[in-house]
Structure formats: C-alpha cells, structure tokens
Amino acid sequence: MKLHQQLFRFGVVGMAAMAVHLAVVSATVPFGLNPLIANVLAFFVAFQISYHGHRRWTFHSKNERSASYLRLLLVSLASFTLNETLYSAVLQTGLDYRLGLLGVLIVVSGITFVLSRFWVFREIQPTA
Secondary structure (H helix, E strand, O other): OOHHHHHHHHHHHHHHHHHHHHHHHHHHHHHOOOHHHHHHHHHHHHHHHHHHHHHHHHOOOOOOHHHHHHHHHHHHHHHHHHHHHHHHHHHOOOOOHHHHHHHHHHHHHHHHHHHHHHHHOOOOOOOO
C-alpha cells in the first residue's frame, strides 16, 4: 500500500477513535463520573477502535495480536504523555492555545504514525 493511502487511513481511524473518545466522555460525565476518570475510560475504549482499525485496515498486519496490541498500547500511552508535555510547554509561550494544540497534534500524530508503521505493525518474520 502506498504511503499516502496509509496516511489517509491512519487519519480516518484516528478521527473515529477521537469521536468515540469524545462520545464516551460526553455520555458518562452527565451521570456524575468525574471528567478525569471519564477521560481515562474513554482513552481505553477509543484505543480499541485505534488498535483494530489500524491493525486490520491501515497496516493490514498479520502479526500475532498480543504483540502488536501491547506495542500500540505503549505507543499510545507515550503519545498521550508527549502530547500533554508538549502542550503544557507550548501554553507557557503565550501562543494561542488552539494553534499550539494544532501543532502538538501534528507532531505527535506524525511520531505515532512512524512508530506504528515501523514498529507496532511491522511484519515480524517467524523464526525457524
């Protein structure tokens, strides 16, 4: 598959996961769940969308599920941490929060795509 096709599919799956994340938070907070707890719950629900979408559609991985699942979980958690760290630093510069977030999202998404393509879902050759 060509790189531009993978990038497009990566974006589609990411947007779907984001929509699910937002829906989970929006559906649970009105019932009294703390927003920070709802955000963690939503992350893990949305992660399922990301994993299955990227594994089956974006990267067509045939690797053992447990290996790629754990790898994507590690990349996702690291990406979330990097996102928060960079965004916090950008906010300290006085840059408009929306522009700062856009820049952070572009950088972190790019890193996540590269790690997903070359580590999480790379084809692992079976050992003889």
